[in-house]
Amino acid sequence: MQSFELRRIDDVLWELDRTARADMRVPVRIVADELLVEQARADRSLEQLVNVATLPGIVRFAVGMPDMHEGYGFPVGGVAATSAPGGSISPGGIGFDINCGVRLLATGLSRADVGSVEPFVHELSRSIPTGYGRHGRLQLSEGELDRVLGEGCTYVVREKGLGRSEDLEYIESRGSLADADAQSVSERAKQRGRDQLGTLGGGNHFLEVQIVDTVEDAAAAAALGLREGEMTVLMHTGSRGLGHQVCTDSVRIMDVAMAKSGVVLPDRQLACAPLSSREGAAYFSAMCAAANFAWANRQVLTHRVREVLTRVFGRHADARVVYDVAHNIAKLEHSGDDLVCVHRKGATRAFGPSSPELPVAYRGVGQPVFVPGSMGTASFVMVGLDSSKDVAFGSACHGAGRALSRTAAKERVTGHVLRRELEASGIVVRCPSNQELAEEAPVAYKDVERVVDVVARARIAKKVARLKPIGVLKG
């Protein structure tokens, strides 16, 4: 593994000059403190970020978030912007789980109102399909699926009645990307996704019930409608098999196109095409469609959570969407006066208070950013700062970031012992597999408090509230 000399350019900002390797087009930056820099050196994430810096059309720098770790092609926690429309788009820079993201719901119920959370978590586990390949209760016709792909949450709310119009304002891009084209999505992807709307999926996807433990910024918390002691629900899921297939199809197509044109990149998974090319444009519109599917998925899950809330806590119980962010996506945004395609792979948008894209209620406050910790540890709500545009193309981290492989985690942690420890600390756990539990153990992840602290020091986002888990549902 090549060693790279990083130069500190700010409190928690480091840079590797573009001369570090001959094929780099831009420098590489990482947002980290000394410990996180060492963790980044421990795997190949830094080398992968250097590989990203070779993408045709990349501008300014490739940047790694504090939770960065080794992935495939792009590191997880990597952000890169390419010029639009002439620069490239790389499906690996978004990932197979297109628009994997997080949505936070606020219930208005206090801990005292809730009492034992076990019945609520139990009902959630009965109502929300989890696990790989399990079909949801929503069966879509071909035409309906195309509407979901083309319109996302707008269709699901307005024509399927699975939500409220006011939900849309609190979803990134209102849960519907206009550049989506259902015809760009292959039949194979549609086959996979047709019965998966409203499902959580497996792996590290989860639905967590929390209590607002600490409010760090009272004014911002009030604007977001969060109160100390309030019960919240955080869901983490994406576009399921449909998104996986869109990425698989596109990587394959671009790999062939690159071979024909003689373009060689240091990692084959970085396969890319100019955004203006047939392949690039087709992928972008398919990616937008898959992103719409993921937002629609989280919207259907929101509807299910609301149903369970009324069933358990009475008909006045409700859940309000605080916000919904994507952390595997590419968006066309402005960097200064230039239009760029921002690739966020395990990174979320973090627009500041002056952004016109924010809901009216959040203007002057900042876009909510969610940083889930590992199972059993705290999660954080932050709001983006205007300075995030300069630091990382308006991007923040997406979570604690893995520190251990699944294998190493299972060697250190015994699943059923962890389950008992979580339950002993007052967390109701619904996870059918002790093995999966062990793989997602807290020891497998970086310290979320440190990651959030670095994000704040980097002036990307500021802390608003700390959420403590009281129940978790895993696939």
Added chain:
Amino acid sequence: MYVHGTHAVSEKDDLVTVGDRVADALEDAVVRGEPADEHPPHAQRPKHRIQLRSLEGGIRVAIGVGSFRDDPHRGRQSQIGSKFGSLRALDAMRGPRAASRRERTMVDRMPVARRENWNIAGRGPVDPAVEHGNHLVPVADGESAAWQKVLLHVDDEQSVSAAQIHGARLESNARARKGGNTVRGMASPAGASHVFEAHTAEVRLHLWGADLASLFEEAARALAELMLGDDPHGLPGPPEPVSVDALDRAALLAAWINELLFLSETKKQVWVEARVTILDGTHLTATVRGVEPQAIRTAVKAATLHDLRVEACASGGFEATLVLDV
């Protein structure tokens, strides 16, 4: 065979935990010049007996996996005895909670740590050499035992309902990546094997095959193992045809795995058997047979092109590396 000890098994998933504690052995053991038995009878049914290894000196170690309830030769025998004696040779046989000077035969209750040695030539159970202390494997014997992990699935009536043998054979030119940590492999036909190597977030798979077809078949086996874990499964269903083409040999391997994943999700099956029937550089056809899984242990999103390679080995055969997004 090395048995770590007894564990109360109250949850199905605990079997995984127990299994994980049994040492993984990754070396081909050659004991006193005799090779390991390369073709042990496959034991999925409780009544099959498995010869794992031959040891020198006429001592055969045969692991019989049977349901005590059903075995007509054993019935409900209770043979419990204690043996005192001098220090035994290491790794010949150890019972649970064995003290250094005491050995126990434990029959008719589970987990079975040791039973009478069987003469698999069919002469029926004979006085086992171990019980009479007649084994002559010296304490200082430097040859290592042939390690394999035998995972026994036990039902509520303390019967063995299934057994799985795990052991990885590595080619002599295999190497672990820096920081990598082999996990386990699945017993495969001669000339094919695989290991999973650790990756921070994904799974890296290293494969070997005597030829390209067996390499691709091994990839399918590895995928099924990853998806199913150690869960026992039923008999595979009818064959399904598969056809894949790609830009080159390496891309074909990724495309093959991605096709299996697509078929898994759309047909709700995990493909436990694969027969690659035609293979050239960029095209393959195959038949696969699958099972309906009770649960998916590891959800695999896709095979990536990251670190992807398929290469001929200098010593013959092929090896490959593939990273899976999980």
